[in-house]
Amino acid sequence: MSVMQALDLRRRSASSVPPPAAGKPAAVPVAKLIDVSKCIGCKACQTACLEWNQLDQPIGYTDGTYNNPTDLTTASWTVMRYTEYEHGDDLEWLIRKDGCMHCDDPGCLKACPAPGAIVQYTNGIVDFISDNCIGCGYCVKGCPFNIPRISQVTSKAYKCTLCSDRVVVGQAPACAKACPTQAIYFGTKEDMIAHAGKRITDLKSRGYQNAGLYNPPGVNGTHVMYVLQHADKPSLYAGLPDNPHISPLVGIWKGVMKPLSLAAIAFAGAFGLMHYVTKGPNRVTEHDEEKAAEVAGSEKA
Amino acid sequence: MTVHTKPVSRYTTAARVNHWITAVSLILLALSGMALFHPSLYFLTYLFGGGQMTRILHPWIGVVLAVSFLGLFLRFFMLNLWNRDDTVWMKNFGSVINNKEEGLPELGKYNAGQKLVFWGQSVLILLLLGSGFVLWDTYFASYTTIDQKRLSAVIHALCAIGAILIWIVHVYAAIWVKGTMSAMTRGSVSGGWAWKHHRKWFRQEVGKP
Numbered sequence: 009m010s011v012m013q014a015l016d017l018r019r020r021s022a023s024s025v026p027p028p029a030a031g032k033p034a035a036v037p038v039a040k041l042i043d044v045s046k047c048i049g050c051k052a053c054q055t056a057c058l059e060w061n062q063l064d065q066p067i068g069y070t071d072g073t074y075n076n077p078t079d080l081t082t083a084s085w086t087v088m089r090y091t092e093y094e095h096g097d098d099l100e101w102l103i104r105k106d107g108c109m110h111c112d113d114p115g116c117l118k119a120c121p122a123p124g125a126i127v128q129y130t131n132g133i134v135d136f137i138s139d140n141c142i143g144c145g146y147c148v149k150g151c152p153f154n155i156p157r158i159s160q161v162t163s164k165a166y167k168c169t170l171c172s173d174r175v176v177v178g179q180a181p182a183c184a185k186a187c188p189t190q191a192i193y194f195g196t197k198e199d200m201i202a203h204a205g206k207r208i209t210d211l212k213s214r215g216y217q218n219a220g221l222y223n224p225p226g227v228n229g230t231h232v233m234y235v236l237q238h239a240d241k242p243s244l245y246a247g248l249p250d251n252p253h254i255s256p257l258v259g260i261w262k263g264v265m266k267p268l269s270l271a272a273i274a275f276a277g278a279f280g281l282m283h284y285v286t287k288g289p290n291r292v293t294e295h296d297e298e299k300a301a302e303v304a305g306s307e308k309a
Numbered sequence: 310m311t312v313h314t315k316p317v318s319r320y321t322t323a324a325r326v327n328h329w330i331t332a333v334s335l336i337l338l339a340l341s342g343m344a345l346f347h348p349s350l351y352f353l354t355y356l357f358g359g360g361q362m363t364r365i366l367h368p369w370i371g372v373v374l375a376v377s378f379l380g381l382f383l384r385f386f387m388l389n390l391w392n393r394d395d396t397v398w399m400k401n402f403g404s405v406i407n408n409k410e411e412g413l414p415e416l417g418k419y420n421a422g423q424k425l426v427f428w429g430q431s432v433l434i435l436l437l438l439g440s441g442f443v444l445w446d447t448y449f450a451s452y453t454t455i456d457q458k459r460l461s462a463v464i465h466a467l468c469a470i471g472a473i474l475i476w477i478v479h480v481y482a483a484i485w486v487k488g489t490m491s492a493m494t495r496g497s498v499s500g501g502w503a504w505k506h507h508r509k510w511f512r513q514e515v516g517k518p
Contacts, residue, residue, distance in 0.1 A: 022348035121345045122360050142360030144345065145446040149459045158446060163361065257459040261466055266347050269470040276474050280481035283406065290408050290486045292501040300500030304315065304515045 014176050019128040021120035035130035039197035040170060040181060041204055042105050043235040044245065045211055045219070046191035049074065049088055049103040056186030057086050060171065080106065082159040085168040086183060089246035093238075100237070104245040105183070105192070108155045108168035110134045110231035115254035116167075118262050119150025125165075132197065132231040133170045141165055150262075152227060152252035170231065200233060207235045226253030316497035317514050319418075325496055327380045334374040335476060341367040342469050368445045375438045382431055388418045389428065395421035415508040426479050433472045440465040 016035060017025045058065060063083040070076050074090040086107035093100040114134045117126040125140035126147060136147075136156075143163030147156040156165045171181035179185070180194040193203060204221045211219035220239025223229045234248070242248040320328070341363045344353035357363040394414040398405070398421040401413055405422070419427070443453045443461035453461070483489045488502040503511035 022351060121348065121351065123348060123351055140360075142345075142354075142364045143446075144364045145444075145450065145458075146462070148446075149455060149462055154455060158450070163364075163447075255456070255459050257456075257463050261459075261463045265463070265466055265470075269466070270347060270349075272470060273473055273477070276477040280477065280485075283481075284485060287406065287408055289484075290410075292488050292499060292505050294501075296505040297499065297501035300504035300511065303504065303512065304500055 015129040015131065015133075015172065017127050018130045018132075019114070019117055020124050021117045021126040022123040037132040037197040038170075038175060038195065038231060039132070039200040040110075040184060040232045041193040041195075041200040041235065042232065043191045043193070043204075043207055044102065044104055045207070045216070045235060045237050046189050047088075047103045047105065048189055048191075049090060049101070050188060051088055052186040052188055053105055053183035053192060054084065054086055054088060056182040057168070058083070060174070060182035061085065061169070080155060080157055080167075082157045082161075082166040085166065091244065091246050093244055102237070102245050104234070104248060106246065108134065108170070108232065109153050109227075109252075110168075110170055111152070111227035111252075112230065113228040113254065115150035115152050115227070115258060116147035116156055116165075117150070118254060119146040119258055121146055129172065131175070133172045133175065134231075135169050135172050136165055136167060138162075138164045138166075150254065150258050152249060152254060168232075197229075197231065204233065204235050211235070211237060222248070224249070224252050226251050315500060316491075317500055317503045317511060318497050319492040319503075320496045322496065324381075324384055325493055327377060327384065328493055331374060331377040331381055334370050334377060335472070337370050338367065338374060339469070339473050339476070341370065346466060346469070365447075368441060368447075371438065371441050375434060378430070378434050385419075385427060386431075389424045391421075391424060392417075395424060398422075410505065415512075416506070416510065417513075418507055418510040420506070422478075422482065426475055426482075429475045430472060433468045433475070436464060436468045437472065440468070 016032070019025060057063070063085070065077060065081060065083040068077055071078050075087070077084050077087060080087055086105055089104045089106050091102040091104070093102050110133055112132060114126070114128055117128060117134060120126045121144060122140050122142045124137055125142065126134065126136055128134045141164040143158055143165065145158050145165070147165050148154075148158065156167045158165050171179070171183075174181060175194075181192075184192040184194040193200060195203075201221065201223070208219045208221060216237045218238050218240040220236060222234035222236050222239060222242055234242075234245075236242060236245065238244050242250050340353050341357050343350045344357070344363055345351075345367070351360075354360045354363040357366050394416060397414050398416065402422075404410065404413070440461035442449055443458055444465060483493075486506065488499055492498050500511070500515075503514065
């Protein structure tokens with residue numbers, strides 16, 4: 009939530025980014041791995057997130073399920089989503105820790121019109137810089153996971169920072185630190201993928217034939233990944249998108265439309281100028297005035 | 310010897326005030342909208358007091374424009390209905406832009422180009438208003454889905470560019486066709502202007518008691 013000197017930028021909303029200082033070692037991409045099969049739904053991660061980020065989630069209402077709060081809010085940057093998955097005689101309680109996925113190709117950043125309101129560090133973390141945020145809600149339209157929330161109080165957008173302020177000093181995110189079953193791991197993306205591989209082998213040996221890693225290619229992979237028991241059906245997990253990608257509408261709006269629109273306006277202006285220069289103004293002649301006077305006179309007579 | 314005909318009244322004071330409220334709000338909307346549309350034009354937000362203020366003001370100016378334009382619409386839509394002369398005029402558009410109006414049909418208060426500007430802006434402003442409400446998250450965020458908001462963003466931007474292009478045509482026509490501007494500043498045009506460009510309308514006007 010503040011620009012951190014030790015983190016170089018890879019992308020910056022509505023602006024181009026100078027490359028990191030020469031001679032500086034390239035940052036290693038990081039990732040958080042959430043092993044859904046090890047989650048017991050205790051919500052320690054939710055609490056740790058509130059604590060570390062000094063957030064205050066007002067007391068609300070429960071809808072009779074374990075989902076509490078029922079959705080992400082400007083204060084709850086992560087929530088546990090509980091799904092009762094019945095198949096045959098079996099019932100599985102699928103508990104997914106929802107929050108920003110830190111897409112490698114972030115739709116929020118692509119959609120953001122305010123320079124520097126959304127940044128992506130070279131380690132892959134996508135961060136909102138509140139100072140620059142204008143509260144337009146474009147990030148909500150850009151996000152394939154429905155994550156950002158706009159505050160009615162501050163008119164700023166909020167979401168998980170992947171504890172960029174902890175990561176920059178070599179600490180794991182607060183949620184990972186708090187998890188009692190180590191269902192949340194944090195490290196380099198490479199290590200996390202390797203670790204997920206072991207977990208998936210283990211799950212398969214226990215009968216979860218479709219166990220797998222959720223690291224969707226539609227957004228060029230994510231820096232928050234899941235180990236899922238049923239990776240063939242991500243949507244089982246409280247509507248986790250099966251194949252997330254930035255909406256083509258956002259692609260058009262933030263892609264071809266921008267240069268084409270300015271070109272069309274420039275062309276129209278240039279056409280007008282050239283028309284005036286080549287054809288000249290359209291003037292009323294003496295003859296027109298005489299005819300008008302004649303007609304006006306005759307009509308009056 | 311210069312012939313001075315009596316000026317012909319073209320717009321009432323109320324119509325002119327109505328027009329200029331619309332004009333100013335459209336320019337402010339274009340500036341604030343472009344500021345949020347293209348990063349290279351983000352500096353335009355400074356004209357409105359920064360990004361947050363631009364985001365707050367833009368939709369309210371839109372409401373002013375919509376109400377004001379509705380006034381123009383009700384005043385002028387009857388005069389902008391299409392007729393056979395307009396089709397002939399459009400077929401001779403090449404002569405028109407070459408400043409050769411001889412041989413074209415006598416026209417009422419508006420020519421086909423002006424009518425297209427009128428109907429174009431009418432349709433685009435209606436679409437801009439509708440999509441604008443969908444994008445006005447401060448008050449209306451909960452009424453639509455994210456997919457509807459995405460579609461609205463594209464429609465809003467497309468229509469805005471269309472409206473800006475029509476605005477350029479509208480303003481350029483007033484610069485190009487000399488003697489036009491006084492219609493909207495002082496409310497009247499010269500007899501010669503009316504005779505040259507809107508002869509049928511001129512005959513009606515001078516025929517009035």
